[in-house]
Amino acid sequence: MEFAAFADRAEAIEAESADTAITEAVTDLFTDAGPDLSTLARFVQGRVFPAYESRTLDIGPRLCYEAIARAAGQNVSADDVEQRLADMGEIGAVAASYDLGGQQGLAAFGAGGGGNDALTVAELDAELRELAAVDGSGSQGTKVDILFGLFSRCSSTEAGYLARLVLSEMRIGVGEGTVRDAVAAAFDVPVEAVERAVQVSNDYGMVAEVARDEGESGLATVTLEIGRPVQAMLAQAGTVAGALEDWDRAAVEWKYDGARVQVHFDGEDARLFSRNMEEVTDPLPEVVDTVESALDAPAILDGEVVAVDTDGDPLPFQEVLRRFRRKHDVAAAREDVAVRLHAFDCLHAAGEDLLDASLETRHDRLESLFPADSDVVSQMWLSGDSEEIEDLEAEALAAGQEGIMLKDPTAAYSPGKRGKHWRKRKPDVETLDCAVTGAEWGEGRRANVLGSFELSVRTDDGYATVGNVATGITEEELDDLTERFEPHIRSEDGRDVVLDPAVVFEVGYEEIQASQSYASGYALRFPRFLSVREDRTPDDADSLERVERLAESQ
């Protein structure tokens, strides 16, 4: 396919707003792709290389501007291009706005290495791969030369999409889901089969070709490959209560304050990949050693690398990042900051893909890979008891970790999915400052002490309740608070007390949910007393509007 034809199609796709029409257009593109199918499956997503590859074009915007400027000549500078970008806002439009075809190639005169024909998708792909391979001194200049040559062969439409492709800013409304659906539609295979093959391979180009050439049965043979990282399964924010509601039992793990790594061990050597699928083998030699000495069969593991100080206590996340980025003098960095692997999942063991197995099964396999005395495998507890889980969370926090992970023990491993099967439970970041508008006397020997407080937020014409807080307050604090509130008691009815708003509590919570139980229309879930805001009066307590906004952003 000529690159001009691709550019025209990309332009048509970009002009579409309806998802179905976009998918249809991409489907047609794939159907007509011929030998360029795998390249086009990447190009529509603004990629030159499959997602699993660390390889990139390594072209900064400035180099791209320079190449455009040279092709745009005479007397156009990279600064001019940048200025125009500031005006137009998008590099594709900028590239398209110049007349770039002035500089002739030698091929037009029967010389040079390339043909005199129009730029094809295959030729462009080959040139971009050559560009990526350039390194050493003078490599930047060579990259600009190659790009300049390419831009010089482009019409304005082509130039626009070339610029976007080079800067990985394709933005024609084609996401991974569109490509998946289009591959399925173009080659008459189930969407799920495409999805699964992509999950295990991370290579849309290859999957598209297999779908076309070998159909559904071919897709089924696409498996994980040692050395080809897949996307990590992700977690969404969640609550203990929510998890137990959905699953009865939750698998609980500490949530480490570190960086995600995927470990690929081929039986002899271990390679490590970051969450962005960049290879981080060299910066983390002690993790490599750990894995290579413990494992004896090929495996793919998911885990977290944390930095620890000389006592083995965790250090902040930034310290791990410093190690990840360290390219030189790893030995010295290793002395400053040691890292430790906590493996928590096993995607592949000894020739067997485990993605479809349950978490419980995978974790058992993971444990079986390491010696009993190894501390590499992150401990996993199964519990249906919220108090026990809260204790685990407290332990995790006390150990300097971030919180806990709650996972569905029966769920499969879904690469790249931020689903509800994995949930992260971190201490509340947002707190609310609530006016205390009521209280309740305690029972038994605490009958003369206030034990539960009604929380309200400001409205336009007063206060509206959002919940009651009783947890997080020590007995000593309750005694103090009772003394403080007694002068503000407006009325009493049995144990219920109505208070004049006078004191502001800072309150933590797990989430805000819509509720008919309280006047505000919202309820704080699991509210916890944090402190008395001595610096605030009820007039500057949080408003209902803020509660609405917080509820919205959850």
Add this chain to the structure above:
Amino acid sequence: MFNAIVSADTLQATLDSVSVLVDECKIHLEEDGLEIRAVDPANVGMVDLRLDAAAFESYETDGGLIGVNLSRLEDIAGMADAGQLVHLDLDEETRKLHISIDGLEYTLALIDPDSIRQEPDLPDLDLSANIVIEGKDIDRSVTAADMVSDHIALGVDATEELFYVDAEGDTDDVHLELTRDDLIDLTPGDAHSLFSLDYLKNMNKAIPKDAEVEMELGEEFPVKMHFSFAEGQGRVTYMLAPRIQSE
């Protein structure tokens, strides 16, 4: 097999002529000398170079093709003083080039020739005008044009029998004329083409100031420049594609 001794000056001139366009190149080892042909990554400028066996102090080969990193080789050649001799010896087994300069031994890893950009064809073009100009006048033209623009127009006025240079900047312009008397030779024919100064400046760097450069020009056609070095035992042809003016 390749075993040769060459003066550092000749080696440097050879490498410089090619390195102004490419970082890596293939060197053809022929029985009667070396041949290098390369095109820049944008396919706009090319070089065709030949260095006769007679340019070497000694030269032995049974033919072959090697790929070299030019800047690496230039660095090594730069270690030699003018007039010093450089000994090149190819180890076929390890595919390494042993270079010795007065006790300094350097083993250069060669590049797989297949990984180097394809060599271009050098077409015969029917170019209407032909001039012979001194290298220093090319240098003067390029330097003048570079003051105002990033492009340079080269032309021949057949009626007036003169070679001219035009450069248009955003505000300032440069015009330079060389008559038959200023040139070494002129075969008139109307010619006018616009070229990127980036390329011409680089080529100019490799053209000796005292060289006689034969320049072939046409109407919106590539320019060809031929010159000799190493006392006539080395020959270079540059060819540069024009920019077509849209207005």
